[in-house]
Amino acid sequence: MEKPYPVPDAETAPFWDAVAAGRLDLQRCRSCRRHVFYPRSLCPHCGGLDLEWVTVSGRGTVYSFTVVHRAPAEFQAEAPYVVALVELEEGVRILTRLVDVEPAAVRVAMPVEVTLRGEPRLPYFRPRP
Amino acid sequence: MRVAIAGVAESDLGEVPGKTVLQMQGEAALAALADAGLQLRDVDGIATAGGEGIYAPGMLMAEYLGVQPRYTDSTNIGGASFVAHAGHATEAIRSGQCNVVLITYASRQRSQRTRALGSIGAASGPLQFERVWGLPAPVGAYALAANRHMHEYGTRPEHLAEVAVATRKWAGLNPRAFLRDPITIADVLASRWIAEPLHLLDCCLVTDGGGAVVIVSEERARDLAQPPIWILGHGEAHTHLGIASMPDLTTTPAALSGRRAFETAGLRPEEIDVVEVYDSFTITVLLTLEALGFCGPGESGAFVSGQRTAPGGEFPMNTNGGGLSYCHPGMYGIFTMIEAARQLRGECGPRQVEGARLALANGTGGVLSSAATLVLGRD
Numbered sequence: 473m474e475k476p477y478p479v480p481d482a483e484t485a486p487f488w489d490a491v492a493a494g495r496l497d498l499q500r501c502r503s504c505r506r507h508v509f510y511p512r513s514l515c516p517h518c519g520g521l522d523l524e525w526v527t528v529s530g531r532g533t534v535y536s537f538t539v540v541h542r543a544p545a546e547f548q549a550e551a552p553y554v555v556a557l558v559e560l561e562e563g564v565r566i567l568t569r570l571v572d573v574e575p576a577a578v579r580v581a582m583p584v585e586v587t588l589r590g591e592p593r594l595p596y597f598r599p600r601p
Numbered sequence: 602m603r604v605a606i607a608g609v610a611e612s613d614l615g616e617v618p619g620k621t622v623l624q625m626q627g628e629a630a631l632a633a634l635a636d637a638g639l640q641l642r643d644v645d646g647i648a649t650a651g652g653e654g655i656y657a658p659g660m661l662m663a664e665y666l667g668v669q670p671r672y673t674d675s676t677n678i679g680g681a682s683f684v685a686h687a688g689h690a691t692e693a694i695r696s697g698q699c700n701v702v703l704i705t706y707a708s709r710q711r712s713q714r715t716r717a718l719g720s721i722g723a724a725s726g727p728l729q730f731e732r733v734w735g736l737p738a739p740v741g742a743y744a745l746a747a748n749r750h751m752h753e754y755g756t757r758p759e760h761l762a763e764v765a766v767a768t769r770k771w772a773g774l775n776p777r778a779f780l781r782d783p784i785t786i787a788d789v790l791a792s793r794w795i796a797e798p799l800h801l802l803d804c805c806l807v808t809d810g811g812g813a814v815v816i817v818s819e820e821r822a823r824d825l826a827q828p829p830i831w832i833l834g835h836g837e838a839h840t841h842l843g844i845a846s847m848p849d850l851t852t853t854p855a856a857l858s859g860r861r862a863f864e865t866a867g868l869r870p871e872e873i874d875v876v877e878v879y880d881s882f883t884i885t886v887l888l889t890l891e892a893l894g895f896c897g898p899g900e901s902g903a904f905v906s907g908q909r910t911a912p913g914g915e916f917p918m919n920t921n922g923g924g925l926s927y928c929h930p931g932m933y934g935i936f937t938m939i940e941a942a943r944q945l946r947g948e949c950g951p952r953q954v955e956g957a958r959l960a961l962a963n964g965t966g967g968v969l970s971s972a973a974t975l976v977l978g979r980d
């Protein structure tokens with residue numbers, strides 16, 4: 473069974489194009505200066521329409537995580553694996569998979585950084601020193 | 602003008618292989634109307650949600666029943682929908698739009714196995730950023746909330762298990778409950794992981810089932826078959842759709858819907874005699890109790906400890922056995938109203954909460970995304 477893969481559209485293509493090019497890019501609102509994720513055509517913080525794409529640090533901390541045992545069928549071969557909500561330094565939260573770490577070693581608030589890998593390439597995260 | 606729940610009924614529950622969801626809703630609708638002492642021709646308002654992906658489920662349901670309503674509500678905010686429908690119906694009746702609103706729901710998730718965790722669908726639109734990671738829906742999102750609550754407040758798996766054990770005790774008193782054999786905290790902790798920190802026994806059932814609720818004006822309520830169960834207060838809210846957009850993983854929108862429901866009722870949480878809250882997962886209950894103000898933020902683990910929510914406990918909750926043990930056909934919210942009304946009528950037999958005068962029903966939808974709350978009372 474094929475795993476779900478991102479289907480870029482007019483709003484999300486710049487994000488996936490950046491990932492394919494080796495960068496983690498987010499939108500930032502030129503009016504209130506806050507970052508926006510997921511990509512969209514207006515700022516949900518202030519209603520501004522003037523958004524720019526910026527390359528971000530890729531650093532953050534684990535806001536929460538779960539070790540998935542009973543996975544969707546197309547992911548079951550990979551279980552157990554760690555899905556996490558990472559809070560980036562820029563203030564947005566992104567759902568991701570944690571790699572290069574034993575599930576039992578993962579903690580909330582653990583420092584992590586982005587690692588772009590896989591086919592299609594996706595923004596995974598791994599522990600950082 | 603006051604508005605009341607006048608009739609309630611369940612459809613067949615558990616495994617219902619030989620019926621359609623329209624049939625199940627039709628049977629529940631007729632039973633709820635008969636319970637109220639009303640007939641289909643009295644219905645002038647229709648509310649439903651779900652309908653297994655069909656276009657315009659309200660129009661289909663009304664057509665199937667032979668009803669041509671002047672009030673209609675197909676609001677779909679997941680499992681909280683039907684409690685929200687009751688709130689909307691209350692205001693529609695107050696404003697004179699209609700007099701008798703019929704709320705229905707049914708699904709056959711168990712027979713059809715549509716809730717198998719496999720099919721998470723095409724990763725398009727905003728949810729593409731969540732679906733590519735293999736987070737099982739919806740349990741994975743609730744597991745994220747549970748781990749966050751544990752991190753912030755020291756909540757333990759044993760606290761979650763207290764809810765599953767107490768709810769099963771209530772199910773043992775309900776002949777219609779799907780699972781009735783007692784379980785222990787050790788059983789819950791020893792059941793297999795689904796998504797840590799949630800075990801199998803922290804998760805709701807997957808059953809077939811449905812129900813119907815009849816909401817009427819005070820004038821209609823006066824000469825019906827059952828004592829009216831007054832809708833004293835109601836509220837609703839939603840804060841996100843995908844779990845990554847939830848503002849705070851330990852604060853559900855029941856904080857907003859509950860405040861509104863209590864304010865409109867002019868009542869406080871400590872005045873409620875019996876509580877029916879959507880228990881999709883054990884963590885849902887802990888977060889909902891905090892959001893509704895039955896205890897403070899972070900206090901729910903201690904609040905449910907020592908089987909306080911079990912039969913004979915100080916805080917009777919989910920007295921039908923809940924989504925965890927009685928019935929869970931995908932969008933459970935309607936059953937919170939059905940059980941709350943029955944408790945206030947005093948017709949619950951061995952599981953009756955003695956002297957219950959005030960009840961709360963709370964639905965939760967999506968991934969802690971939506972909430973709708975009713976405060977109910979009898980004369």
Ligand SMILES: [Zn+2]
Nearest residue numbers: 501504515518
């Ligand atoms: Zn802005």
